[in-house]
Amino acid sequence: MPDLSRPVSLLCLFLALSCAACAQAPSSESSLVAPDWCRKLPRPEYSRLQRIPVHDTWFEVYSVAPHVLAIYEPHQWQETVMYLVEGSQRALLIDTGMGIGDLHALVSQLTKLPVIVVNSHTHTDHTGDNWQFSNIASLNTTFTRTSAKGSTDVRTEIESGKLCGALPAAFDPANYVRRPWKTTRLLHDGDTIDLGGRILTVLFTPGHAPDSLCLFDRKNGLLFTGDTYYPGPIYVFGPGSDPAAYQKSVDRLAAFAPRVRLVLGAHNVPGTPPEILTELASEFAAVRAGKLRGVKAEDGLMKYTGPQITFFTEASHAPSSR
């Protein structure tokens, strides 16, 4: 995959308040020019998916498997991808995106079933509209509990270089914050979420974030991987990131590969063949073993470009400095 989705200072994702590069006010001139990542959209993979028409132009919705919809935010540089998974009794919403569009209204159009939200992890780009939902299942980690208190570190996400087109008319940029939410069910590794005729298993996969999890629909071979894998540069840096834990997590996912039909990540494009799971584990092992040569990137990061996957880690985590 080309590196389309990460055109700005990488640490801004985690250091949005303090990142000088991101904190600069956009000039009126720059706001008229589409950023590079935006000019390269739409990604060609989407032409192969069935698009579901919806009224809200902030989101695009695609069918990716029977009763599984991908909800994509193409107008913001994170290009988050959420999933709405229906059983016969309940629907599972995996992640709630940036909190810029009215996700609750959209989901209400897409399903009449009661909705339970599970976040693939609680970084700001996956929890923005949690506050709109009353049924949220979460891991019981310190990181998760802190995230649930909300935060104001999202303002930089709506600067001109990070937007592709207009913000929704009902969105108020001046009051953009990540609002707090309440967890209504605690999740543990191995727990199952029964949607009625469809059961998803929770796999605790820390590394990208301390509360990263994957959800496995064993019967249908669907593995929802959040930011542990998506088609694009993988971030193993930032507060709470842990390369050793990430390695264990991707090794665990690689063991699932024979039972997976489709890998569904949380950015850029929904749907990658399962062979990527073994590749992910082996390429990151090569990073950690010093077999994949890294180059210095901005913000104190190292960039490792493997045969199929690019990783960013903190330079202090580079093999030579361990």
Ligand SMILES: [Zn+2]
């Ligand atoms: Zn993310």
